[in-house]
Amino acid sequence: MNRRTQPKGVRLADVARSVGVSSSEVSRVLNGRMRDGKSVAQETRDRILAAARELNYMPHRAAQNLAVGRTDVVALMLLLDDRRELYPHYHEIIGALTYTLNGYGIHLLLAQYGPDPLESLEHMARSRTCDGMIITDMKVDDERPALLDRIGTPFVVRGSSPRAGVVAVGMDNAQVGYRAMSYLFSLGHRAIAFYNIGRDYMSGQRRFEGFCQARDEYGLQATAEYYDSHHQEEGMYQAVRGRFSQPNPPTAIFAEDELGAFGALRALSDIGLRCPEDVSVMTCLNARFMRLVNPHLTVLNVRQDEVAAEAGHLLARLLRGEDVEKRQLYLQPHLEERGSARPPRKHSL
Amino acid sequence: MNRRTQPKGVRLADVARSVGVSSSEVSRVLNGRMRDGKSVAQETRDRILAAARELNYMPHRAAQNLAVGRTDVVALMLLLDDRRELYPHYHEIIGALTYTLNGYGIHLLLAQYGPDPLESLEHMARSRTCDGMIITDMKVDDERPALLDRIGTPFVVRGSSPRAGVVAVGMDNAQVGYRAMSYLFSLGHRAIAFYNIGRDYMSGQRRFEGFCQARDEYGLQATAEYYDSHHQEEGMYQAVRGRFSQPNPPTAIFAEDELGAFGALRALSDIGLRCPEDVSVMTCLNARFMRLVNPHLTVLNVRQDEVAAEAGHLLARLLRGEDVEKRQLYLQPHLEERGSARPPRKHSL
DNA sequence: CTGTTAGCGCGTTCAG
């Protein structure tokens, strides 16, 4: 009961000694390495298990890792913003990954990129701190997949992959761009301002393609405006204020993400315009609380939690040695109408 | 350049052989273990460093861990809600912890509690998967501190500690309760409904104490109402709807957290009451986006990121062997007025 | 200043 913990912890050898067998025998029993004919006498088996429980034996992770050459750890490297805060979408990614990986007995390790991201990544991978990695926020010229391939570390891309031959799971951002435009068009909007993530990001690039396709298809070349933004709440605020001080303001705004949408709303509010009466606003996001707040934003739901969960499953299978098809899986965004986008007014004041 | 990665990775011995020294020598140089008089000849030193760089040597984590008896990992075990999602406050905790710990060369490991939380915790600690832990969401009868003490694993409590003799850093929740009441009282409210976190949680218990103190001090025994809630958005929605179908509804509501506040707002809206014209609402939270949304909530800002950062610093110092005072640090909440709470109307309709 | 030796704790041959 009140027995003091052993100074160094109880080892395999301690259990072995207490039973009067070799430590190999204990290892075999505890790891269930006795299939085929290879078996351990039922009696020694029981005695070993009893002793292990009695001594409260717990294998030493580092020792196991070293012996087996595996860590059961998957790393996710984080990009913190200028305030050292996590970007919103990480919330769901981290939750879903932790949950999913734990189902495979894998822990999630978090680290942040240093000044040289590739170096951070290489360090993490080559030191074998983890068995595999999830990489996110892909740039169009992202060198991480190639690096990890070279090192031989299994990984899954969360998001759009800059190239084939890797396992990637993300949202279909081309559809995000296309459907946002289609929807606003169908409501009757023609003057649409599309504020996008930077096109240096894969998702931004994809969205841009979707935007272009819709724009051309609907003949909006003259009225639909495209902006590369990626400057969060304040950036969008400034951008929208600036745009509305110009002639021919848009009747609808697509914002890159939730923060951008709030920036846009704040700008409209300060200008004296209402949403959706005067200007429609939509965006794409998933964060749960966002659905609870006012105004209820009409969004293309990009289910980051589902994406992350799927990425976790795929990586786990990869680590198990199962052969996973090296292909890209893109989930479709789901339109959720909540009233922040409506048909434009027929006549301006 | 295009050299292929060695099958098993390059080891210390490889570097040693390439230079013609023993691996201890390499280890010494690479780890800078040469203070005091103990030095390594400048020349061999240089040759070793050159060879290591040339061979692109990277120490094997598991081997180092085993040899040194340290992992440079701190674990945070998560509580997922019924939807397997992370509670809102984790977002800032995780970001701040990752950032802070990385400054000490420590990674953050995430795992979720199994059905038996104490067992999960013990497993994590005794297997020496991590060097230390951060524990959060303390219950009043929380057994985790005692368990970790017994095991001998360093830890820091994020939140209110159920007992002295541990290192804890959290918000002063008694003040949260007290100041929320004071503020609403000072605005002129007398009929206040205080929806609290469950009192089985330390923070709930503390808030309750603050609530009681203010209630008694201001003579609100007859009009201030207390509810243990802790049922998130939907729960608060139901609770508020229920309360307003009764006589003598409150003129002000304190909600346990952001989700609760949104539930309250939704309920009021459905009932046909406006905030803050008809009913004042305030809560306490920190999440950044929450500050951006409408309505702008008047809150007691509980800076979870600062709390977590401080907890990270303390744990890191603990792990370095510095002797940290085993005491509790509670930051003060900061009132931020954003208009969701106002003086009550003089006369009801 | 440097090499040798001996672990760290566990898994895994390979005989027996």
Next chain:
DNA sequence: CTGAACGCGCTAACAG
């Protein structure tokens, strides 16, 4: 069915 011996890769103690 079981034990002895070795290896995982690195660090630390101790000679020299």
